[in-house]
Amino acid sequence: MARWGMVIDLDRCTGCAACEVACKSENNVAAVSVEQADMGRASSWMKVMAHVEGEFPDTTMHFYPRPCMHCDNPPCIRVCPVQATYIDDEGIVGQIYARCIGCRYCANACPYMVKYFNWYGPEWSEAERQHLNPDVSVRPAGVIEKCTFCHHRLQKAREDARAEGRELREEDYQPACVDVCPTNAIIFGDLDNPSHAVHTLKDDPRVLRLMEDLGTQPKVYYLRPRD
Amino acid sequence: MSPSRREFLWTMGAAAATVALKGAQDVFWESDESLDVGWAPGIEERRNSTCLICPSRCGIRGRLVDGRLIRINGNPLHPLSRGGLCPRGVAGVQLLYHPERLAGPLVRSGPRGSGQWETVTREQALERIAEQLGSLRAAGRPEGLALLAGYSAGTMQDLWRQFLHNFGSSNYVADEYEDGTEAVMAVMHGIDRRPSYDLDRARLVLSFGAPLFESWWSPLQAFVAFANPDAEEESGPRFVQIDTRFSRTASRAHEWVGVRPGTHAVLALGIAYVLIRDELIDADFVARHVAGFEDFVDAQGQPREGYRSLVMRNYRTEEVSAITGVPVARITALARAVAANRPAVAVCGTDVAFAPNGLLAGLAVHSINVLMGSVNRPGGVLFADDAPVGPLTSPVLDETARAGVGRGPIGTQRPVFGSGGEALRFAAAVAGAEAPIEALLLYYANPIASSTDPSVWHEALEKIPFVVSFSPFLDDTARYADVVLPDLLPYERWQDAPTPTSYPYPVWGLARPLVEPHEGAMHTGDVVLDLARRLGGSVAASLPYESFEGLLKERTRGLFAVRRGMTLGGQFEREHHRQMEERGWWLPEHTDFEAFWDELVERGGWTDLFYDHTDPYRIAQTDSGRIELMPAKLLSALAEEGSELRPYLDVATQTAADSTEFSLRLIPYRVSTLASGTLSLERWLAEQPGIFPDVLWHPWVEVAPETAHALGLSDDTLVWVVAPRGRYRARLKVFPGTAPETVCAPYGLRQPDGEPANPLRLLDSTNDPLTGLPSWSSTFVRLEQA
Numbered sequence A: 001m002a003r004w005g006m007v008i009d010l011d012r013c014t015g016c017a018a019c020e021v022a023c024k025s026e027n028n029v030a031a032v033s034v035e036q037a038d039m040g041r042a043s044s045w046m047k048v049m050a051h052v053e054g055e056f057p058d059t060t061m062h063f064y065p066r067p068c069m070h071c072d073n074p075p076c077i078r079v080c081p082v083q084a085t086y087i088d089d090e091g092i093v094g095q096i097y098a099r100c101i102g103c104r105y106c107a108n109a110c111p112y113m114v115k116y117f118n119w120y121g122p123e124w125s126e127a128e129r130q131h132l133n134p135d136v137s138v139r140p141a142g143v144i145e146k147c148t149f150c151h152h153r154l155q156k157a158r159e160d161a162r163a164e165g166r167e168l169r170e171e172d173y174q175p176a177c178v179d180v181c182p183t184n185a186i187i188f189g190d191l192d193n194p195s196h197a198v199h200t201l202k203d204d205p206r207v208l209r210l211m212e213d214l215g216t217q218p219k220v221y222y223l224r225p226r227d
Numbered sequence B: 001m002s003p004s005r006r007e008f009l010w011t012m013g014a015a016a017a018t019v020a021l022k023g024a025q026d027v028f029w030e031s032d033e034s035l036d037v038g039w040a041p042g043i044e045e046r047r048n049s050t051c052l053i054c055p056s057r058c059g060i061r062g063r064l065v066d067g068r069l070i071r072i073n074g075n076p077l078h079p080l081s082r083g084g085l086c087p088r089g090v091a092g093v094q095l096l097y098h099p100e101r102l103a104g105p106l107v108r109s110g111p112r113g114s115g116q117w118e119t120v121t122r123e124q125a126l127e128r129i130a131e132q133l134g135s136l137r138a139a140g141r142p143e144g145l146a147l148l149a150g151y152s153a154g155t156m157q158d159l160w161r162q163f164l165h166n167f168g169s170s171n172y173v174a175d176e177y178e179d180g181t182e183a184v185m186a187v188m189h190g191i192d193r194r195p196s197y198d199l200d201r202a203r204l205v206l207s208f209g210a211p212l213f214e215s216w217w218s219p220l221q222a223f224v225a226f227a228n229p230d231a232e233e234e235s236g237p238r239f240v241q242i243d244t245r246f247s248r249t250a251s252r253a254h255e256w257v258g259v260r261p262g263t264h265a266v267l268a269l270g271i272a273y274v275l276i277r278d279e280l281i282d283a284d285f286v287a288r289h290v291a292g293f294e295d296f297v298d299a300q301g302q303p304r305e306g307y308r309s310l311v312m313r314n315y316r317t318e319e320v321s322a323i324t325g326v327p328v329a330r331i332t333a334l335a336r337a338v339a340a341n342r343p344a345v346a347v348c349g350t351d352v353a354f355a356p357n358g359l360l361a362g363l364a365v366h367s368i369n370v371l372m373g374s375v376n377r378p379g380g381v382l383f384a385d386d387a388p389v390g391p392l393t394s395p396v397l398d399e400t401a402r403a404g405v406g407r408g409p410i411g412t413q414r415p416v417f418g419s420g421g422e423a424l425r426f427a428a429a430v431a432g433a434e435a436p437i438e439a440l441l442l443y444y445a446n447p448i449a450s451s452t453d454p455s456v457w458h459e460a461l462e463k464i465p466f467v468v469s470f471s472p473f474l475d476d477t478a479r480y481a482d483v484v485l486p487d488l489l490p491y492e493r494w495q496d497a498p499t500p501t502s503y504p505y506p507v508w509g510l511a512r513p514l515v516e517p518h519e520g521a522m523h524t525g526d527v528v529l530d531l532a533r534r535l536g537g538s539v540a541a542s543l544p545y546e547s548f549e550g551l552l553k554e555r556t557r558g559l560f561a562v563r564r565g566m567t568l569g570g571q572f573e574r575e576h577h578r579q580m581e582e583r584g585w586w587l588p589e590h591t592d593f594e595a596f597w598d599e600l601v602e603r604g605g606w607t608d609l610f611y612d613h614t615d616p617y618r619i620a621q622t623d624s625g626r627i628e629l630m631p632a633k634l635l636s637a638l639a640e641e642g643s644e645l646r647p648y649l650d651v652a653t654q655t656a657a658d659s660t661e662f663s664l665r666l667i668p669y670r671v672s673t674l675a676s677g678t679l680s681l682e683r684w685l686a687e688q689p690g691i692f693p694d695v696l697w698h699p700w701v702e703v704a705p706e707t708a709h710a711l712g713l714s715d716d717t718l719v720w721v722v723a724p725r726g727r728y729r730a731r732l733k734v735f736p737g738t739a740p741e742t743v744c745a746p747y748g749l750r751q752p753d754g755e756p757a758n759p760l761r762l763l764d765s766t767n768d769p770l771t772g773l774p775s776w777s778s779t780f781v782r783l784e785q786a
């Protein structure tokens, strides 16, 4: 059984945010109005965070692309009263929109703040609907949404592999953010499969996981800057 | 009425997870005929093309479902971008399906700028334009036609030029991104071309204020060199960013050297001082290829100090340190790093060139490349070739055209070197009625939003009786047009997309329609050909092409015939080709042009990754045959102008405010997601404008914590940025990377109501008289709580 995970190299990330926009495009993440954005209600399943230290001229800044950590021990699923959020056999933490009652407990329980609530239904104009990705459902008002590791791509890749009568390969299943990154800062694969790059990288001495002490066991690993 | 939650859940359950449905606004999208997928599996296709959003011209691969463009991914075959993209490229789907796109051509029906329009057909619009242009020629005043064109390198530019020329006008006015390096190369090397930078093979990249990872010619070129995604091992060059602003580039470079505003070039000469003092320069290269290093006797027989004496006498590290604020030890270390990591290449950016003495500062920066022999060598400054596409048919000029062209371009006061600030000079000449322009065509130019002085443009537009815009959107300037004939959007049109000169190899990317073109729009290339036909006579005879697509295909025959290069291919193919060509081999892959064209279209373009380092013409084409550190042309131009400026002496911009009222230096910069500076159209990009996760949509300015403290202003306060020339509103962001006493102001943003929030409008009117480029670093402002 695969255990999907991600390694993000902070030395390579330039904070360009291509991953952020690719994620929105792949997953039909709607932009909100300016007023809503001002209230902090914009959704970005992948969000590039800047971490600034020091004062001029000894300032340093690193960028942390922050998706859902797909915790092996996710606090978000424990608090959901209707089991709308769950972890599957391969470690992907998913969200069943049809079950979600919008209580937002999970969003509060998630220490990484990567769950987004749909305060209103998505506003797609007639024209914009043309670019919606038919592989991913859009979400109605009143439900939580979050990064899925582009789970729909896994399903597709698996079908393709099955149709061709072969095993799933590492390159068959890669999320949208990984695909687009111009500096290959994000690496994705099966953490338990020795032939996948992430398997080795997760044991790199540079590895760091966010808020590990909480016991969440995130499957997103960061490679800390060398300096 | 919205359905209750229970009704809603019920519907959801019944409709299964992927069905689209609609109650009121609340719900999924409607199962709408226009979507025409009904969630049944659609026909999926992937097609290569090229991104036309910025000059980088990265390779893209569109994912289409039933003919709709769903996603834009990178094309891994493209040698510059290698499968990566920037966020603007990815957000292109929101440009294509933008709700504000014009539905069709418009003709003004009320007073100018009143917003009253009549919808017309393409035929009517074309007729109207042809009639106006025809009457100009009939009256014998073809020079009354002008074109203001944004970045359009490639066949569109060639076509426009030829059209204007045949028509009888020399008024092709460029309004595009510049970084001043063209003039530096012209002066020192005698080569009229912007430099290429071989970042991939350099071991050290010394960037003087070039926004490499943000809004440079090609951020992707810099990303690829930085991360070296093809290589197994990490072996990219070391990036050193010399910048006043702690930019994204500065933060991600291996080293950031914060210099005082306007002193980049002083630091360059400090580095040169150490290189000369410690005998670290490439003496052999200097001896063979460089003039002006030692003292010399000038054209008037006067003895003059050469570069070495000037630098050794004036740029001792202590003095440089005092001016730039960079410690002596750091200057020495930088010079040592340059010497130890060869090839090292110095890149000159807008922060250097956009200054009152930008050309002299640019010379100083580039002199490091000259001292280190980083010219025409792997990892250095190169002069790339253009892709050898076939020429257009030769121009045919009739009497009218010859007379019109003979009367020259308007706004004759040109700078001695380069063509900076051309658009604004043009507008000033028109506004001042120096020259009557009777028809103006706007092609990817929106000066009302982007210009440093929109009021001059307003005046100019008032004086021009007939204005046509080809913008697909009713942008700030199109609002003042008489006719708007919208161009097709990228992803709908054929266009060649050569990579910018910063990339050392010619890549002739091809953009092709990925989706059905919009009915209300028309390819501006086809408009030009159509107008030529309507005008008839010699104008028509010189552009005998059926369609723009046909013209592109015709020109591609040049690539087919040239016996080098390849259609885009993967890493292995690229290496293979390069190695073959290095040994003087080339194997034809096609005997048939049609097959060649088909493959070129399918793969997304053509490239030639071989560079001939043995060609001496790529070092210097000056009269002396050498790279001139003390350029004869420059010295005589300075003497003629009666200018006091002295090369390598006057390279810094004034470093302190001269008034207490306006005491903060304004540092405008381009934001990578909105680098064009005119429109922020895509909502996804408006949600990711910069590095502050809490600033979405709104314009902002950055100040240092102590500056904010001294002003009694806190983070997120709404402020007025006030300069003697004007003011605008922005949110204050307190950012510890900002230098004290400066205000860093992103350019290209708008207020949520659409009003441009353009710091360039505050700039004083200083410019570099030698290049005509505006000064971006000599304006001081104050902040007031709004």
Ligand code: SF4
Residues within 6 Å of the ligand: A012, A013, A014, A015, A016, A017, A018, A019, A020, A048, A063, A065, A180, A181, A182, A183, A184, A185, A186
């Ligand atoms: S696309 Fe890559 S480099 Fe850009 S922000 Fe995302 S992870 Fe960083």
Ligand code: SF4
Residues within 6 Å of the ligand: A067, A068, A069, A070, A071, A074, A075, A076, A077, A093, A109, A110, A111, A112, A113, A114, A115, A146, A216
């Ligand atoms: S990061 Fe948050 S949303 Fe994701 S699995 Fe962990 S707790 Fe849940």
Ligand code: SF4
Residues within 6 Å of the ligand: B051, B052, B053, B054, B055, B056, B057, B058, B081, B085, B086, B087, B088, B089, B090, B218, B219, B220
């Ligand atoms: S860098 Fe320019 S050409 Fe490349 S993807 Fe971004 S906008 Fe397009």
